Amino acid sequence: MHRVKVTVVEEALDANNTIAAANRADFDRHRVRVINLMGAPGAGKTTLLERVLGRLEGVRVGVLEGDVQGSLDADRLASLHVPVTQLNTDPSFGGECHLDANMVRSAIGALPLSEIDLLVVENVGNLVCPAEFRIGEDVRAMVCSVTEGEDKPLKYPLMFRACDLVIINKVDLLPYVDVDLERLCAHIDQVHPGVEMIVASGSSGEGLDRWRHWLMAAARPPAQVSLR
Amino acid sequence: MHELALSGAIVNTAVKHARGRPVSAIHLRVGVLRQVVPDTLAFYFAFVARGTLCEGATLDQERIGARLGCRGCAATWGIEIPAFRCPHCGGSEVEILTGQEFEVESIEVEEETACIA
Numbered sequence: 001m002h003r004v005k006v007t008v009v010e011e012a013l014d015a016n017n018t019i020a021a022a023n024r025a026d027f028d029r030h031r032v033r034v035i036n037l038m039g040a041p042g043a044g045k046t047t048l049l050e051r052v053l054g055r056l057e058g059v060r061v062g063v064l065e066g067d068v069q070g071s072l073d074a075d076r077l078a079s080l081h082v083p084v085t086q087l088n089t090d091p092s093f094g095g096e097c098h099l100d101a102n103m104v105r106s107a108i109g110a111l112p113l114s115e116i117d118l119l120v121v122e123n124v125g126n127l128v129c130p131a132e133f134r135i136g137e138d139v140r141a142m143v144c145s146v147t148e149g150e151d152k153p154l155k156y157p158l159m160f161r162a163c164d165l166v167i168i169n170k171v172d173l174l175p176y177v178d179v180d181l182e183r184l185c186a187h188i189d190q191v192h193p194g195v196e197m198i199v200a201s202g203s204s205g206e207g208l209d210r211w212r213h214w215l216m217a218a219a220r221p222p223a224q225v226s227l228r
Numbered sequence: 229m230h231e232l233a234l235s236g237a238i239v240n241t242a243v244k245h246a247r248g249r250p251v252s253a254i255h256l257r258v259g260v261l262r263q264v265v266p267d268t269l270a271f272y273f274a275f276v277a278r279g280t281l282c283e284g285a286t287l288d289q290e291r292i293g294a295r296l297g298c299r300g301c302a303a304t305w306g307i308e309i310p311a312f313r314c315p316h317c318g319g320s321e322v323e324i325l326t327g328q329e330f331e332v333e334s335i336e337v338e339e340e341t342a343c344i345a
Contacts, residue, residue, distance in 0.1 A: 193320030
């Protein structure tokens with residue numbers, strides 16, 4: 001026996017990215033735009049969807065609900081009369097703490113792609129792993145609530161950098177928590193300069209109109225680029 | 229905590245390139261911006277590698293520092309903390325030059341010594 005060195009030079013997540021590209025191609029073929037919605041457990045992802053999904057004018061929306069276990073969130077959203085597909089990472093996937101491209105691929109057959117323009121994938125609540133795994137989305141948004149503390153962007157820069165939009169949620173609770181909104185925004189801008197932010201509250205309704213319009217804009221196909 | 233999932237990706241990549249040969253070492257290049265904890269990755273890797281061609285393989289992790297470049301003023305600089313605005317012109321059009329790697333650079337595999345007549 002002897003040792004042989006084999007040069008590889010391959011991004012270890014290439015396999016996931018390849019499947020994500022296949023998902024994206026399937027979504028594109030059906031002209032469905034896809035949002036990957038991420039954030040810590042309890043940040044308010046489901047509530048922010050609940051508050052606006054029934055009012056996306058002219059946009060047919062569907063939800064793919066990722067959870068480790070159970071269908072509590074899916075049940076909440078189904079009452080809005082939007083198609084919701086549940087994807088549990090527990091029984092078949094060993095309780096993964098995030099969705100990866102392969103899990104989403106396994107759910108594609110169950111999605112009503114020809115009946116929707118926009119698919120919101122609510123990822124498993126987690127500030128680390130979902131940032132690493134592309135699932136075939138067009139854009140990524142995250143919910144960060146003020147109760148999590150103003151230091152979170154500095155602790156989880158990977159997640160804050162992975163997003164095209166950061167929703168700062170639960171701002172109605174600012175009087176009760178030791179968080180300075182300006183400093184939180186400055187921390188977000190420090191790790192992801194120029195990223196779009198929406199200051200919102202699922203309870204008071206602040207910022208929900210901007211969030212609704214952001215979703216409606218995300219549902220529009222990207223502008224045609226002229227090659228001439 | 230993402231080290232478990234990342235370990236699976238490393239094992240899959242190495243097994244693909246090993247083409248049936250047992251893997252004795254994996255050389256990995258990890259950028260600091262990937263927020264990977266080396267000891268945690270080594271721990272999960274040993275666990276995930278069990279029963280695969282990578283069982284018992286050493287995982288050699290090369291840490292790559294973060295360097296950024298400003299598209300506005302062309303400055304380049306290294307960072308120790310997550311601060312991504314250009315310190316020279318304050319611009320936000322900053323690209324990451326190094327520090328995002330998560331790459332299997334090479335593997336070492338065991339091969340039967342062939343008799344060359």
